[in-house]
Amino acid sequence: MTEQLPQPAAIRTRDFAARRHANRLRRYGAGLMAGVALALPLAAVGGTVIAPVPANAASLPESFAPLAEKVMPAVVNISTTQEVQQPSGPEQMLPFDLPENSPFRRFFEPFMQGQQPTHPQVVNALGSGFIIDPSGYVVTNNHVIDGATEIKVTLEDKSQYTAKLVGRDPLTDLALLKIEAGHDLPAVQFGDSDAARVGDWVLAVGNPFGLGGTVTAGIVSARNRDINAGPYDDFLQIDAAINRGNSGGPVFDESGKVIGINTAIYSPNGGSVGIGFSIPANIATKVVAQLKESGSISRGWLGVEIQPLTPEIAEALGMDKPEGALVARVLPGSPAGDAGLERGDVVVQIDGQPVKDARDLTRKVGDLQPGDRVGLTVRRQGDQKDIRIRLGERPQDLAANQQGDHADQGAGVAVDALGVRLAPIDDGLRQRLGIDDSVKGVAVVDMLPPKGDDKRPHAGPGPELRPGDVIEQVAGTAVDRPSQVTALIDEARARKRDHILLLVARGNESRFVAVEIK
Numbered sequence: 001m002t003e004q005l006p007q008p009a010a011i012r013t014r015d016f017a018a019r020r021h022a023n024r025l026r027r028y029g030a031g032l033m034a035g036v037a038l039a040l041p042l043a044a045v046g047g048t049v050i051a052p053v054p055a056n057a058a059s060l061p062e063s064f065a066p067l068a069e070k071v072m073p074a075v076v077n078i079s080t081t082q083e084v085q086q087p088s089g090p091e092q093m094l095p096f097d098l099p100e101n102s103p104f105r106r107f108f109e110p111f112m113q114g115q116q117p118t119h120p121q122v123v124n125a126l127g128s129g130f131i132i133d134p135s136g137y138v139v140t141n142n143h144v145i146d147g148a149t150e151i152k153v154t155l156e157d158k159s160q161y162t163a164k165l166v167g168r169d170p171l172t173d174l175a176l177l178k179i180e181a182g183h184d185l186p187a188v189q190f191g192d193s194d195a196a197r198v199g200d201w202v203l204a205v206g207n208p209f210g211l212g213g214t215v216t217a218g219i220v221s222a223r224n225r226d227i228n229a230g231p232y233d234d235f236l237q238i239d240a241a242i243n244r245g246n247s248g249g250p251v252f253d254e255s256g257k258v259i260g261i262n263t264a265i266y267s268p269n270g271g272s273v274g275i276g277f278s279i280p281a282n283i284a285t286k287v288v289a290q291l292k293e294s295g296s297i298s299r300g301w302l303g304v305e306i307q308p309l310t311p312e313i314a315e316a317l318g319m320d321k322p323e324g325a326l327v328a329r330v331l332p333g334s335p336a337g338d339a340g341l342e343r344g345d346v347v348v349q350i351d352g353q354p355v356k357d358a359r360d361l362t363r364k365v366g367d368l369q370p371g372d373r374v375g376l377t378v379r380r381q382g383d384q385k386d387i388r389i390r391l392g393e394r395p396q397d398l399a400a401n402q403q404g405d406h407a408d409q410g411a412g413v414a415v416d417a418l419g420v421r422l423a424p425i426d427d428g429l430r431q432r433l434g435i436d437d438s439v440k441g442v443a444v445v446d447m448l449p450p451k452g453d454d455k456r457p458h459a460g461p462g463p464e465l466r467p468g469d470v471i472e473q474v475a476g477t478a479v480d481r482p483s484q485v486t487a488l489i490d491e492a493r494a495r496k497r498d499h500i501l502l503l504v505a506r507g508n509e510s511r512f513v514a515v516e517i518k
Contacts, residue, residue, distance in 0.1 A: 061254070067203055068215045070256050073156050073186035077207040078127045078140055078163075078177075078248065080148035128206035128249030129153065129177065130258065132288065134184035136161075138177040139288055140248030141263050142168045145175050153179050156213055167291035172232055173263050174284055175248075176291040188250065190288075191257025193280035196220050196236065204240040204262060204276075206249025216241040218274075227264065227277055227449075231362050235277040236260045242276035251278045258284075286367065300368035300391035302341070303334020305434075305468060306358045309346060317346065318382050324348040325361040327378075329468075329507060331434040339389040342380065349377035365391065395432045412445040413482035417489050417517045420465050421446040422482040433468045439505045441472040442479050464513045465504065472510065473503035489517055 061067075127144030131137065138153055145151055151163040161179035168175035179185075196202075197220065204216045218240030225235040238251060242262050251260035260278030267273050290297055306325040314322035324346040330337045347355050351374050355361045368374065370393035378385050412421030422442045423429060429443055444465050465471075471479060474488040492500045499514045 061201065064203055064215065064217050067252065067254065067256055068205070071188055071203070071250070071252055072205060072213055072215070074131045074188040075156070075205040075213060075250060076129045076131060076138060077154040077210075077212065078129050078138075078144055079152045079154070080125045080127070080145055081150040082125055082147045126207055126210040126245045127247045128245065128262070130205075130248075130250040131185050131187045132190070132258075134187050136179040136181055136185055137166070137292060138163065138179060139250075139261065139284065140175050140177065141261065142170050142173045142175045143263075144248045145177070146170075151177060153177065155185070167295035167297070169287050169291065169297045171297075172279060172283060172287050174261070174279065174287050174291070176288055188252075188256065188258055190281040190285045191253055191255065191259045193236065193259040193282045196223070196253060196259050196280075198222060201254055202238055202240055202259070203252040203254075204238065204242060204246065204249060205252070206242070206246035206262060208241075208243040208245045210245050221275070225277060226359065227266075232283065232366055233359070234280060234283060234363065235263075236280055238276050238278055239274040240276065241272040241274070243272050246276075257281075298370055299366040299394045300370055300372055300374075301334075301394035302336040302365055302389065303331040303392060304336045304341060305329035305331075306347070306361060308358050317379065319346070319379065323357070324355050324379070325358040329434070334434075335389050335392045339387050341376070341378070341387060341389070345378040345380050345385075347376055347378050348384075349375075351375050352377075366394070370394075395428075412443075413486075414448060415482065415486055415489070416448065418465060418485075418515060419448045420444045421448065422471070422485060424481050425470070435468075435470060436508070439470050439472070440478070440480060441470040441505065442482055442485055444469040444471065464502075464515060466506075468506070470505040471502050472505055473501075475500055492517060 125144070125148075127140055129138045129140035129144070132139055145165060145168070148165075151165065152160055153163045154160045159181070161181060163177040163179050166176040166178050200220045202218060202220055204218070206214060208214050218238055220236055221239045222237040225237045226233040227235060236251070236259070238260070240251070242249075242265050246262045247264075249262045250258040251262060253259045259281045261281075261284055262276060262278050264277045265272060266275040266277075287297060305328045307328045309319075309322045309324050309326045311322045313326060314320075327336075327341060327343055327345045327347065330341055330343055347361055349355060350361065350364050353364070355364070365374075368391055370391055372391050374389055374391060376387045376389060378387060412423040414421055421444070423445045425435060425439075425441065425443050429435070429445070430437070433443055433445075435443065444467055446467055447465075471485060473479065474485050475492060477484070477488060479485050479488070489500060498516060500517050502513045502515055504511055504513050
């Protein structure tokens, strides 16, 4: 049984020093955050008293009011008009209003199971943003404005403007807007998110539940979080309260610089439980600058499928540490293929900089531009080899920036029984995933997040399926649409089957896989 720590006012101390710290906590709790659990400078754990924090540690601010007064004029409320499929079930449990083609939607899919869409309806959605340039440039989340037919920006002084969409980047969930006020507007600046330490104070400002400008305070809880929202996940985790409508709102450090942009929460009930995720400013700065300059995003592309290097694989390859990115597949005709990169290579450096893991390589390549020349250092069968590559342009970005009637194919259809998202194969998807022209079926475009107590990377059959696979047959029947897959699974369930047989193509090979269905 886990013992609950008492509230500051109820701490019982055993000596004078401990009593002094308890009194200090009581003053902070009553004067600033009454009823909110604070980080205790001491606590009894298993009968042992933890030493108090050092005297030179950063102290709790007496008030966040000066910082709030400084930054709030630059934080705006964003309202949009959208045409969406209104669910018949309680989708209001979702933490945010996410359009169907948002890459972040799958992170909240567990809240939406069993709901059936009805007729399209025109709805108004609310979010947050902030002004980064006195001329009227506003940063927000892509999912706040995705699919909007009209975007309104309301400032702190209640003045309202119709915004123009300058550009957006679904892969990082960022968007840049422009309003014309006819005069300079209050603006804030990006800070250095790499300098943010776990435990540093932060201030979040936004528009929760449409209530208007609201300030919450907390700390940086963790760094480098991967929530499977996209290929460039590197979130700051914060415990400042974030709720519906906070999407796109800024996170400030103690100097008033923006170090993060709120984009998602983890919650069992749709409300804040102290686990929020923010896009780091150092990622946002580059994306926003490119959107401002050209209105779109282009990223470097190697043309490989990579996977994490586990300790077991590293040992089998004769490596001392599992550091680097393992090349699982090289796409034909890709920059990597033309340069001689091979399946089984481990990329350990890019332009002399070490590659920590597969995510690190993805981000480093994504920070470069098509046409850039890079030097890769790879380990191949125990030897080290240097390869020069001229990067191509990432096809996913082209598809994301040109979404139209086929945008739903990028996100895919969730098939919970398999733990994947499936999409019919068209020419664009065939090129993006490197699917051979001879392969027919339904493509696996993404994995679903875990549900409940399931600790696996996704809620499906384990490692039998992965993005890029093609399901050719289900229970002996050829398929080419996700709806056929779900119908055949339902039929197997009706027959009281615990497993269903899939014929899966991966690369140049096909194999049968017996998958447990739930």
